Structures are given as structure tokens and as C-alpha cells.
Amino acid sequence: MKNIFFYFLLILFLSGCNSLTPSKSVVADPDFSNENIKAVLYMQKAAEYRALCYQTFNSAQIMLDNYLRRMKVSKPYAIVVDIDETVLDNSPHAAQSILDATLYPVGWAAWIGQASARAIPGAVEFLSYADRQGVTVFYISNRKEEFRNPTLQNLKLAGFPGVKEETVLLRHDGNGKEPRREKVGQTHEIIMLFGDNMNDFLPDFEQVPPAVRRALTDQYRNEFGRRFFVLPNPSYGDWEGALYDYNHSLTAREKAEAKRKHLVGFKTE
Ligand SMILES: [Mg+2]
16 A cells, blocks of 8 residues: 555656656757847846937938928828837847746747737837828738737737727738738838838848848948838847758757857957
């Protein structure tokens, strides 16, 4: 009887251990769980980060006034914005991932479900100004359709203008945003685009290496601050994915090793 009780306890203990052991894919390598700490603290605590956001939206307002002074075009004006890290701040999710040593997408659905993301500094004021001038704001995001309700709720709670079913275009098939931009372009003249990722502006940047991304940016240099407005995001994005060839299945250690190889020092050996 004693033996049976012992084995019962043992099985209970082992099954408990099993359920407490998260799978490899969701737990950051302890050596790399702090990999994102500087970037996330920069976004949450640096005055400079906020200043960059204000700088972007303040400059955009000057450009918008320029557009509005121009002659009228046949189609109504639209502004296209990305959502994550362009108008909504998801840094609490990134911070929680560091604290819990977990990796995206762990906790992402729970975070989105809370609909409690705060607005990126300056975004509500600028977009409300544009809305008052009769410019339609379209929110083009790669959030999945399953997050539609909390996304609309969050945008409305944060005070964003013109948040409706038809102005929030989420991901259906594929990450590419160009088909959604073209759809908006059929009815509206897109005068400005806002994003934290180059793919928010042009399809050319999709899945290309870092050097090509930089060369394309040089090629389109005249668009920045005029039609394209970039928000800072040192925490994640295709700038980072490009460093490890967009192979998101790599472990944290493998990604860190790949990233390290891109560092440009000054000593020659
Ligand atoms: Mg984004």
C-alpha cells in the first residue's frame, strides 16, 4: 500500500513537472533573455524616444497643411498608418517578455485582448487634426482578423479618429500590405504613410537583405518627411529579421550569433 501511494505521488510530481516545463520554442535562452532590454527601455523611458515621435507627427502636420493648400484632386485625401509601434505602444508586451523570459508570440493574444495599449506620443493629436480637415485615416496592420474587435476597441479607447470596420484593414493572406494600400488608392489619394517598418511604405522592402533595405532607403530618400513618416522601433521589426535572413525559427542564441556577425568594427587583422 505504501508503495502504491509512493508511485501515485511520483506520477503526480512528474506530471506536474511536465506541465510546468514550457516548450523550447516559447522560452528565451536565459543567456539572451535580456537581449531586448535596452531597446524596450529606450521606448518606455527615454525622453529622446518621445521627442522623435513628436518630431515625426509635428513635421507631418506642417506637410499636411502644405497638401491641403494645394489644388483639389479628384479623389478625397487619405492618410495610411500602421498600428503597432506606429500609433499604438505595445512595449508592455515586450517588457513582460523580458521579465518572464518568454518569446513572441507568448502573451501577445492576452496583451491584445486587454485593448489597453496607449497611443504613441503625438499620434492622436495629429490624426485628429487630419480628420478634422476631412482627411480619412486608414489603419493598415498585420494584426490577424481574430484580433479585430479588441483592436478597434483599443484604437477607439486611445482616442483615434475614424475607427470603423472599413478603415481598419487587417491581415488576411500574406504579410504584404501593398494590396491593401492599392485598395485604399482606388477610392482615395494617399497623401502620407506612417510606419515603423519599411514594409509599411513600399513592397520593395519585403524579405530583402539589410544592404538592399539600406540602398532602397537611399533611393527613396526624398520621400521621408514628405510622404513617408517613420516612427522609431529599436525593439523588433524587419530591420532585425533581415539580420538573420528572416529565419524566425532560429533559437535566441542562433539569432544573436547571426546578428553579431553584422557588427562593423574598426580594427583590421
Ligand atoms: Mg508596426
